[in-house]
Amino acid sequence: MSLNKSLFVILAVLAIVLVMVAHETSAYDCLSGKFSGPCWAWDGEQCRRLCIEEGHVSGHCSASLKCWCEGC
Template sequence: MVQIKFLFALLAVMTIVLMGANTVSARDCLSGTFGGPCWAWSGEKCRRLCIEEGHVSGHCSGGMKCRCEVC
């Protein structure tokens, strides 16, 4: 019984995380030069590459992608 409750709780958390990962500002776009997953410690590299691409800034999204702001 405890395992079933744990599985339902895990499913609920994963659903919330995935819904949040898909919520992106309409003004954001994917970086054209960032490769691989964008982890929390990759944030500075993501920002730098987005600025070099001509964007205002950049950030790692919940979907582990580097998103540039104001495209």
């Protein structure tokens, strides 16, 4: 097996593992049903409070300006 093929296989396996890990960690988060509008960094406490009121563990604002609840 040439060096290029070996490197490709290693990178492909690493990419698959990263996708699986990212999916596993995001599987436990869901969008808040009560939070409206963009979720800026200073809205974090409101996002957490609303998520807890919805029955989730906590919540956080994402880079996409959405309020994600943890422990869904």
